[in-house]
Amino acid sequence: MVDLSVNIGNLKLKNPVLTASGTFGYGEEYADFVDLNRLGGFIVKGTTLNHREGNPYPRMVETPSGMLNAVGLQNKGVDYFINEIYPRIKDVDSQVIVNVSGACIEDYVQVCEKLAPLEKIEAVEINISCPNVKQGGMAFGTTCAGAESVTKAIREAYGKTMIVKLSPNVTDITEIARAVETAGADAVSLTNTFLGMAINVDTQRPYLSTITGGLSGACIRPIAVRMVWQVANAVKIPVVGLGGIMNGRDAVEFMLAGATAVQVGTANFVDPAVTVKIVDYIEDYMKRHGIESAKDLIGAMKK
Amino acid sequence: MLKYIFCSFVITLYINQSMKKYISDFIVKTNERLHANYCLLKLKPQEGKLPEILPGQFCQVEIKNSKNTFLRRPISVNYVDYDNDLLWLLVRKAGEGTSALMDIKEGDILNLVYPMGNGFSVPADKGKRLLLIGGGVGVAPLLYFGEVLKKAGVEVNFLLGARSKNDLLELDEFYKRGNVYLSTEDGSEGEKGFVTTHSVLKEKWDSISCCGPMPMMKAVAKYAVENGVDCEVSLENVMACGVGACLCCVEDTADHGNVCVCKEGPVFNINRLKW
Ligand SMILES: Cc1cc2nc3c(=O)[nH]c(=O)nc-3n(C[C@H](O)[C@H](O)[C@H](O)COP(=O)(O)OP(=O)(O)OC[C@H]3O[C@@H](n4cnc5c(N)ncnc54)[C@H](O)[C@@H]3O)c2cc1C
Ligand SMILES: Cc1cc2nc3c(=O)[nH]c(=O)nc-3n(C[C@H](O)[C@H](O)[C@H](O)COP(=O)(O)O)c2cc1C
Numbered sequence: 001m002v003d004l005s006v007n008i009g010n011l012k013l014k015n016p017v018l019t020a021s022g023t024f025g026y027g028e029e030y031a032d033f034v035d036l037n038r039l040g041g042f043i044v045k046g047t048t049l050n051h052r053e054g055n056p057y058p059r060m061v062e063t064p065s066g067m068l069n070a071v072g073l074q075n076k077g078v079d080y081f082i083n084e085i086y087p088r089i090k091d092v093d094s095q096v097i098v099n100v101s102g103a104c105i106e107d108y109v110q111v112c113e114k115l116a117p118l119e120k121i122e123a124v125e126i127n128i129s130c131p132n133v134k135q136g137g138m139a140f141g142t143t144c145a146g147a148e149s150v151t152k153a154i155r156e157a158y159g160k161t162m163i164v165k166l167s168p169n170v171t172d173i174t175e176i177a178r179a180v181e182t183a184g185a186d187a188v189s190l191t192n193t194f195l196g197m198a199i200n201v202d203t204q205r206p207y208l209s210t211i212t213g214g215l216s217g218a219c220i221r222p223i224a225v226r227m228v229w230q231v232a233n234a235v236k237i238p239v240v241g242l243g244g245i246m247n248g249r250d251a252v253e254f255m256l257a258g259a260t261a262v263q264v265g266t267a268n269f270v271d272p273a274v275t276v277k278i279v280d281y282i283e284d285y286m287k288r289h290g291i292e293s294a295k296d297l298i299g300a301m302k303k
Numbered sequence: 304m305l306k307y308i309f310c311s312f313v314i315t316l317y318i319n320q321s322m323k324k325y326i327s328d329f330i331v332k333t334n335e336r337l338h339a340n341y342c343l344l345k346l347k348p349q350e351g352k353l354p355e356i357l358p359g360q361f362c363q364v365e366i367k368n369s370k371n372t373f374l375r376r377p378i379s380v381n382y383v384d385y386d387n388d389l390l391w392l393l394v395r396k397a398g399e400g401t402s403a404l405m406d407i408k409e410g411d412i413l414n415l416v417y418p419m420g421n422g423f424s425v426p427a428d429k430g431k432r433l434l435l436i437g438g439g440v441g442v443a444p445l446l447y448f449g450e451v452l453k454k455a456g457v458e459v460n461f462l463l464g465a466r467s468k469n470d471l472l473e474l475d476e477f478y479k480r481g482n483v484y485l486s487t488e489d490g491s492e493g494e495k496g497f498v499t500t501h502s503v504l505k506e507k508w509d510s511i512s513c514c515g516p517m518p519m520m521k522a523v524a525k526y527a528v529e530n531g532v533d534c535e536v537s538l539e540n541v542m543a544c545g546v547g548a549c550l551c552c553v554e555d556t557a558d559h560g561n562v563c564v565c566k567e568g569p570v571f572n573i574n575r576l577k578w
């Protein structure tokens with residue numbers, strides 16, 4: 001028997017496999033394909049204080065080994081989540097983490113305060129890195145001062161586990177990681193999508209209504225792995241790794257680079273059952289390599 | 304009105320609760336080229352039997368032999384042959400993914416996530432006059448819909464339009480299930496012009512179900528509004544997940560703002576759309 005469990009701060013995960021926000025809905029959408037209880041946890045859609053319509057269609061285009069999206073945080077607001085969604089998913093036997101976004105610091109704080117009393121929600125993931133909203137979003141994630149101020153404000157208001165999701169669209173991601181660590185984050189997750197763009201040369205128009213969008217999928221993986229490795233070496237708090245994980249091998253790669261847990265995003269669109277396959281792969285990998293605890297995989301890359 | 308709300312409530316519950324989705328491997332039994340740019344695939348589940356599928360629902364098709372694409376492609380259910388356990392897909396070559404799908408060989412395995420989305424409404428009143436309008440490859444879901452209507456005892460009328468004779472697909476199959484009216488832009492078959500200029504539209508219709516290119520569906524919707532005909536259209540917004548999780552495929556509606564075409568659609572009553 002191998003021990004797949006890992007901890008992110010006080011948050012206990014039965015295995016290191018989480019789903020990435022915005023790609024797995026509220027979990028329910030995938031319940032026909034995966035036993036949600038088998039996941040380490042799932043991170044629900046980006047949630048804001050008020051209802052958001054998101055960006056106009058078209059919001060997606062496939063690119064080589066990846067996709068650009070410009071959803072723009074469409075969601076019905078935190079109260080809707082608490083009243084309508086939470087009662088339906090609260091009994092799942094894996095962690096449910098809410099991804100939180102805001103246009104200003106006060107928004108973030110209020111959303112976290114509203115989520116704090118929910119027993120099942122033991123952690124939030126703070127999205128300071130969304131490239132698809134004009135106000136706030138990535139703006140907080142691209143300067144140390146911005147990242148620090150939003151983290152600090154939430155820390156004062158929210159006592160449970162706080163994971164801060166970092167933007168890769170910066171010159172030195174380790175600086176931002178250190179800033180949020182100092183400001184009280186329990187963990188960081190990286191990466192969010194990379195700012196990208198694609199033009200349809202037949203029509204000479206951009207594919208996305210917003211012209212630019214967030215790039216995800218296998219094409220970003222080597223950059224994300226590099227960033228996870230750099231950040232894991234720069235901070236003491238746990239790092240959650242993501243970006244282009246398509247299968248179990250990719251997940252192990254992130255752990256070897258220093259990730260305590262991983263998130264699976266775009267891969268769910270290709271194989272809606274991929275997450276449980278990744279759990280199985282990690283277990284099998286550990287057996288084959290004589291590794292007893294998943295914790296021993298974290299940062300185990302040989303030099 | 305109350306009755307209508309109650310009915311749609313029951314239908315919604317029914318769809319949400321009973322339409323389980325599957326990830327299944329299918330064996331390609333036949334791949335028939337229909338002219339240069341279309342093919343008809345007949346697929347058999349590798350294990351078990353086909354579940355209940357509603358007309359208008361679609362499949363998310365994994366295309367492994369496509370070098371430069373990785374996302375699944377949404378393809379409508381063209382026909383369900385329950386007697387032989389065959390699922391038909393009618394495919395038009397649009398880009399890399401669909402080209403690769405056209406090259407698939409008999410005996411190959413195709414992985415589908417299905418059945419996705421809602422379906423066309425089957426009228427409760429058998430006396431209603433229904434016109435099913437299809438354009439180009441948009442005729443695909445209408446064949447199975449026609450079959451379901453015929454079995455339900457409803458008179459089926461198809462108005463099928465295309466650029467030219469060669470783009471009119473599966474005509475023999477449509478003739479088996481109802482009255483067929485044809486139009487081509489170049490006049491090579493049926494009436495010359497667009498579906499919306501076809502003389503059959505001068506008749507009185509109770510409702511229209513339509514699938515085809517966007518300009519055609521908009522023209523049909525305009526006709527329906529002007530003539531007080533109830534009308535449903537099947538949208539083809541670009542999709543990623545197909546299960547209502549990513550919010551990439553949204554259509555702006557009058558009642559609920561942006562909604563997922565993959566989950567709440569692809570079939571919409573035009574009075575919900577902001578066209
Ligand atoms: C619910 C639904 C049902 C469908 N049913 C069928 C069917 O039964 N048979 C069939 O042949 N096709 C059907 N389609 C369309 C089919 O999914 C697309 O043609 C296919 O995804 C194109 O993939 P590709 O890789 O060949 O082309 P790509 O290289 O992805 O695209 C080729 C060109 O078509 C454009 N394009 C791609 N997808 C769409 C889209 N969804 N809407 C508008 N433009 C697009 C692209 O911008 C590009 O210019 C359906 C689509 C939907 C959403
Ligand atoms: C359609 C889509 C929607 C997303 N929405 C969110 C979101 O609401 N909040 C967030 O923090 N990240 C969001 N992301 C980013 C993902 O969570 C993830 O960081 C990114 O896709 C990289 O991982 P991947 O390559 O495995 O998909 C979204 C990504 C996609 C593709």
Ligand code: FES
Pocket residue numbers: 541542543544545546547548549550551552553563564565566
């Ligand atoms: S394609 Fe993902 S929500 Fe419709």
